């Protein structure tokens with residue numbers, strides 16, 4: 001019996017954000033006391049090396065935690081111990097901010113979905129950095145991504161990404177520039193080609209300076225929305241390649257509301273994630289894969305709730321996958337379920353390593 005799955009019932013009696021806060025608190029205590037969900041199932045079939053200009057990002061399995069669960073990098077070690085191959089923390093903004101008024105997080109249980117309009121609530125770069133410093137030089141350090149964003153009131157939003165990169169350089173395994181949250185008004189406008197070129201140009205220049213000064217390089221990813229047109233997806237792929245970024249995460253939450261939604265909460269404003277996002281985000285991924293034509297690593301996120309879903313993302317072109325919402329409904333046991341199922345599916349297809357399946361259905 002999966003105890004953590006049993007714990008979901010009482011958790012779901014709480015308001016969604018309170019349940020999340022209680023979960024983070026429990027995981028934080030578990031991190032200290034060496035308790036909590038635990039998996040050391042890391043089959044060689046799922047080990048993945050992501051090559052980038054400055055070296056290799058090695059993950060012990062290709063299933064990662066998507067951003068937004070651990071906004072302040074409180075529990076990356078707990079989530080890594082629970083079985084994720086990599087853990088993306090954030091979005092962190094330079095200054096702390098409260099985010100939107102509550103309620104701002106909704107479980108659409110009938111749809112196995114979530115709507116959030118959190119609005120980048122986070123404690124800011126200094127607290128985030130102090131948490132990452134705990135893992136410096138530790139052999140057990142998780143593969144940890146810093147997802148960086150801009151403050152709502154920033155006069156120069158692009159400068160906020162530069163600030164994030166500079167402050168966290170050397171403290172995280174990789175970076176993600178998040179320009180696709182629907183909950184910071186105007187943020188997604190950064191996905192337009194002209195803005196994107198300027199932002200990625202600034203990120204690339206900052207990176208080159210940091211590499212020169214520190215001698216270290218880290219992969220930088222860009223995270224896009226699933227609501228972009230084919231042309232905008234193509235622009236994002238080309239701009240990411242042109243500015244030497246290392247991967248594209250497809251995708252963030254959607255502002256669409258598929259007609260299939262059954263929950264009364266479907267009309268809440270915000271980004272929709274979970275099962276109903278799967279089709280949209282996978283088709284965006286497929287489009288990105290076609291345009292990239294082998295020139296760019298892709299990371300698939302959006303509605304993954306099973307091994308079949310993760311495998312579909314990989315076959316659509318993802319080298320790594322990430323998930324968040326399905327944890328709300330299935331608990332941490334899902335992580336190993338997905339990994340076991342992925343290995344079975346690989347073998348059934350006569351393959352020996354996950355990389356052989358990447359893009360096989362594109």
Ligand SMILES: Cc1cc2nc3c(=O)[nH]c(=O)nc-3n(C[C@H](O)[C@H](O)[C@H](O)COP(=O)(O)O)c2cc1C
Nearest residue numbers: 066067068091116251252273274302303323324325
């Ligand atoms: C409550 C919540 C908060 C989120 N916050 C962030 C965030 O701060 N930054 C970000 O890049 N993505 C954020 N996301 C998006 C997820 O990282 C992911 O891209 C999206 O939810 C799709 O994956 P899923 O269907 O497995 O949840 C958030 C998602 C949820 C549900």
